[in-house]
Amino acid sequence: MNILFTTTLALMLSIASHSQEKNIETESVTLDNLITFIVEHYSIQTDSTKTKNITFLIETYADSFNTEDSVILKQAFKLLSKRVTEDDLISIVAYSHFNGIALNQTEATGIKKLLYVVEHPKSSVKTFEDDGIELAYEFAKENFIEDSDNSVVMIRIPNRTTEVAKTESKETKITTNRKSNALVLTAIALLPEIISVIKD
Incomplete structure (x- = not known):
């Protein structure tokens, strides 16, 4: 886990240094x-404020976000x-569990697309x-806009992969227990027949 974090950080710093050219x-x-x-980084816009070109880089840990994470992202x-x-x-742009462009440049006020x-x-x-x-970063460079505030904002969702693994483990355990219980019930149901076979 530490190796993955270090590699990711090193890659980010390397790419960020290249992106500083633009x-x-x-x-x-x-x-x-x-x-x-x-709230702290995006104050309400005025005519004198530079336009913004923001690429959100969101960590993914499953095919979809859990309810709590989804609510936070939507509210944000x-x-x-x-x-x-x-x-x-x-x-x-999505990274981690799956990687790819989830939304090409769109108006920042187009909330329906963001929520989708x-x-x-x-x-x-x-x-x-x-x-x-x-x-x-490649996407941000290709879609760089002069005289705008161009940025990449990485949204990290720590510890979710562990939670997903635990949930899957619990589901497997429940399935295994059900199978074991079914086997025991089948054995009990067949017990009289087994005893009669032994007697004969």
Whole structure:
């Protein structure tokens, strides 16, 4: 786990250093702090404010987000959509469990598209890639807009892979217990017949 984190961090720093040529700012935030992050980093827009071109890089741990994580993401994007203008752009890239572009550049106020991606993250990706982090920076560079605030915001969702593994383990255990119980009940039901065979 530490090796994976170190490799990811090294890759991020390497890619971020290349992206500095085009002034792509990199931010990293955990899902639990996302709403606070949006309040602190995206003030309500004025005419004098630079337009924003934000690529959200969201960690995935399953084919979809659990209810709690989905609610936080939806509330965060709803809040963000009220603090930006139609000139601002948002993209979403997924990484970890699956990697790919989930939402191409769209108006930051287009909340329906943002919420759809949160509800259907995997089906929103048209082409799956090997590395979502590298993909996000390549995408940000290709879609760089001069005289805008270009940024990649990594949203980390820690410890969810462990939770998913535990849930799957519990489900397997329940299935195994059901099979064991069925076997015991079958053996008890057949016991009189077995005894009569032994007697004969």
